[in-house]
Amino acid sequence: MWLVKFLLVLSLFYQVSCVFEKFYCNILQSCDCEFRPNIRDLEWDLYKNVYGQHLAQDIVSEEVGRFLENKSPDRPLVLSFHGSSGTGKTLVSSMLANHLYGSAMNSPYVHQFIPTLHFPVPQQVKKYQEELKSWVQGNLTECARSIFIFDEMEKMPPGLIDVLEPFLGPSHVVFRTNYRKAIYIFISTAGEEVINKAALENRQAGRDREEIKLADLQKDIEQTLYNNNTSGFFQSRIIQQNLVTCFVPFLPLSRRHVERCVHSQLCQQGSCGRSDVVEAVGGNMIYSPIQGQYFSTTGCKAVPAKINFFL
Numbered sequence: 001m002w003l004v005k006f007l008l009v010l011s012l013f014y015q016v017s018c019v020f021e022k023f024y025c026n027i028l029q030s031c032d033c034e035f036r037p038n039i040r041d042l043e044w045d046l047y048k049n050v051y052g053q054h055l056a057q058d059i060v061s062e063e064v065g066r067f068l069e070n071k072s073p074d075r076p077l078v079l080s081f082h083g084s085s086g087t088g089k090t091l092v093s094s095m096l097a098n099h100l101y102g103s104a105m106n107s108p109y110v111h112q113f114i115p116t117l118h119f120p121v122p123q124q125v126k127k128y129q130e131e132l133k134s135w136v137q138g139n140l141t142e143c144a145r146s147i148f149i150f151d152e153m154e155k156m157p158p159g160l161i162d163v164l165e166p167f168l169g170p171s172h173v174v175f176r177t178n179y180r181k182a183i184y185i186f187i188s189t190a191g192e193e194v195i196n197k198a199a200l201e202n203r204q205a206g207r208d209r210e211e212i213k214l215a216d217l218q219k220d221i222e223q224t225l226y227n228n229n230t231s232g233f234f235q236s237r238i239i240q241q242n243l244v245t246c247f248v249p250f251l252p253l254s255r256r257h258v259e260r261c262v263h264s265q266l267c268q269q270g271s272c273g274r275s276d277v278v279e280a281v282g283g284n285m286i287y288s289p290i291q292g293q294y295f296s297t298t299g300c301k302a303v304p305a306k307i308n309f310f311l
């Protein structure tokens, strides 16, 4: 009999201590899951391993650094990555996850959504909205520092993403948690025409790539997203209310950048010295426009397959 009592008391004690811990975390906001940000490593990785993206490198390291310095941000960090495929958008998003939560995409606090997988049927937007909202809310209750990555936004059914509006702003909607510490990353090819056009004009004018400024692109990307029904942000309130902290352009890559990708991949495979393969893969890409052949149409995307072919 005393054993049963003893166990009862023990389990009661355990429950109370859990409740107390949650209470304590909410008050002090100091139990941030396994959040272990390392900004210095993030910057190093960005500047060393992402090629040809001065805007993305600067913006991501600045915005993330500033956001994490603030112990009680008044709104979450919302970054939207844009550019053609193979320019490094997914690479940068996984670097972020990697340096904020040691275990990258495998962390239980990094959530990735892929429309073709999670939201495949456009007719079911209503159902998906309910699901997405309850997931995000549930995830934030478990961990205020959650990271949400939305890949392939151009395939997102129009209207779905607006369900996140209350989570993204500084509004006073109160959930049980501090939802302002979250990080949201949107990834899409939408806006690539605007970005590629700016890069082409810059190149044709014989200017340095680094002279392309964020201010030249920001508004145009935003407008394209808002007006295009395959951007994921068609007539979105998230755009209307300026809830995206920054639109991050990824520029098209030229041959020298592609060759750096090849070289770095080769080194990872222990074949640093094979400059013949670097040359062969670089020469095997398709470059556009026909007049000038400035930019690789697939960025660094096809590099691993081509290395296997030429190695």
Ligand SMILES: *[C@@H]1O[C@H](CO)[C@@H](O)[C@H](O)[C@H]1NC(C)=O
Binding pocket: 111, 112, 134, 135, 136, 137, 138, 139, 142
């Ligand atoms: C968190 O989000 C995932 C989807 O990434 C979902 O499957 C899971 O149920 C959510 N967790 C909670 C507690 O809602």
Ligand SMILES: *[C@@H]1O[C@H](CO)[C@@H](O)[C@H](O)[C@H]1NC(C)=O
Binding pocket: 189, 190, 191, 192, 228, 229, 230
């Ligand atoms: C919307 O974007 C797609 C993909 O970028 C493009 O092909 C299409 O022409 C755009 N539509 C309009 C109306 O601008």
Ligand SMILES: *[C@@H]1O[C@H](CO)[C@@H](O)[C@H](O)[C@H]1NC(C)=O
Binding pocket: 229, 230
């Ligand atoms: C998107 O816009 C284009 C042209 O503006 C239109 O032809 C098309 O039907 C629209 N698609 C959807 C899914 O609304």
